[in-house]
Amino acid sequence: MEKGVIGIDIGGTNTVIGIFNHELELLDKVSIPTLKPYFPKKTSNPEEFFDLIEVEVSALAEKNDYKNKIKCVGIGVPGKVNPNKGIVIRAVNLGYEEVPFASEMEKRLGVPVFIDNDVRNYARGEALAGSGKGADNLICITLGTGMAAAVMINGQMVTGSDYYAGELGHDPVPGANYLCNCGKIGCLETIASASGISRLAQEAIQSGDQTILKSNDGTITSKDVYLACLQNDQVALGIFDYVGKTLAEKLLTATFLLNPEAIIIGGGAASAGKFILEPIQDIFVQHYDNSELPKLVIGSLGDSAGLIGSAHLAVAEFEQNNN
Incomplete structure (x- = not known):
């Protein structure tokens, strides 16, 4: 069964979620507000935002006939990110500190989740398919x-x-x-x-x-x-x-x-x-x-650059972990 991939690009104001087919072609995307009701206070558990992402990812997958057919998810988060541990160490414009982002989203989505700094994912996207x-x-x-x-x-x-x-x-x-x-x-x-x-x-x-x-x-x-x-x-x-x-x-x-x-x-x-x-x-x-x-x-890809970079990051990490 051919499975899809989700790429997510979190911004200080809006978050874009994209769904890709097995060939990493972008099929559809949706923009949602980046919830941060605790900001400027710090939090290690942005639970409301996690829940919103879960709902929107599920809806996007179902809309594009990929319900229960997602292989992995890649996410770009603004701030200092430890991609090896899946932790957002600090994101000053979101009020995040020591957020176990990958593991929390894995619990909700039921598939492997990989994160990195949003601009590194943006750069990956532009280097792969855009101005770079x-x-x-x-x-x-x-x-x-x-x-x-x-x-x-x-x-x-x-x-x-x-x-x-x-x-x-x-x-x-x-x-x-x-x-x-x-x-x-x-x-x-x-x-x-x-x-x-x-x-x-x-x-x-x-x-x-x-x-x-x-x-x-x-x-x-x-x-x-x-x-x-x-x-x-x-x-x-x-x-x-x-x-x-x-x-x-x-x-x-x-x-x-x-x-x-x-x-x-x-x-x-x-x-x-x-x-x-x-x-x-x-x-x-x-x-x-x-x-x-x-x-x-x-940059030539607009808000798709971060999605493309996030999706490619997810697939690369998924394949490395499963070889």
Whole structure:
């Protein structure tokens, strides 16, 4: 009997669940809210969210004629993840600490579950089927509720000595004084993220800057700032220029260290396209003295990248454990 595979990509705001056939072709997907009623308090047992995932996975499997025909599940979780033990050590934007994610989901789903950091799974997806296809050395950045990175060297994902590799979002920015969810002041993700862009726009309005963003009702999103850029709003353009150049300074250091073929930008704020890419490119042209600049691109798979990476992770781990 041919069995399917589930890939799950957990974000700070939404979670996407996808179902794949035995050839790892994406058949269907659904987006659900990432439940975190305990946030900003910490929890080791996000039970309500576990239960919601169970319900949605079961419904998706049944809808696609895969009821009781799922082989394994792969999940990407934002934060510090120990994939060998299946534990989310810490996820500051979710309020997780020492969460036995894999074992809890195995109890509910009845099949093997494998987890890793969400951006590492995103990078796997883009390397296999997206903007990083064919690259053995790359850096992936996602700009969503928070900001994170993943690094692939010679075709191998880098996890670090205790699974913290890629947490560039918590590198401090000189002069920045915004409080991060991790408890520190001035982390990169307080600027280079969708939530950071939103906050910068709100601050510009409160300071009296002349911008069409004033006409927006309610909370201003990074998409609102992008749409204002399309109308040549100077405040909106200035926000993305600042965010891009601030991010570029950190990426430049990583690029000198790692010499990647490609740098892939994903996440919700990546939809800004050239408005986020051009400031980064400007910094690299000015300061990177290698003859070849890394290819700087927006991820091409959208929210499917994390699903694809999660599904491939699950199958690889499942086959290794059963050989």
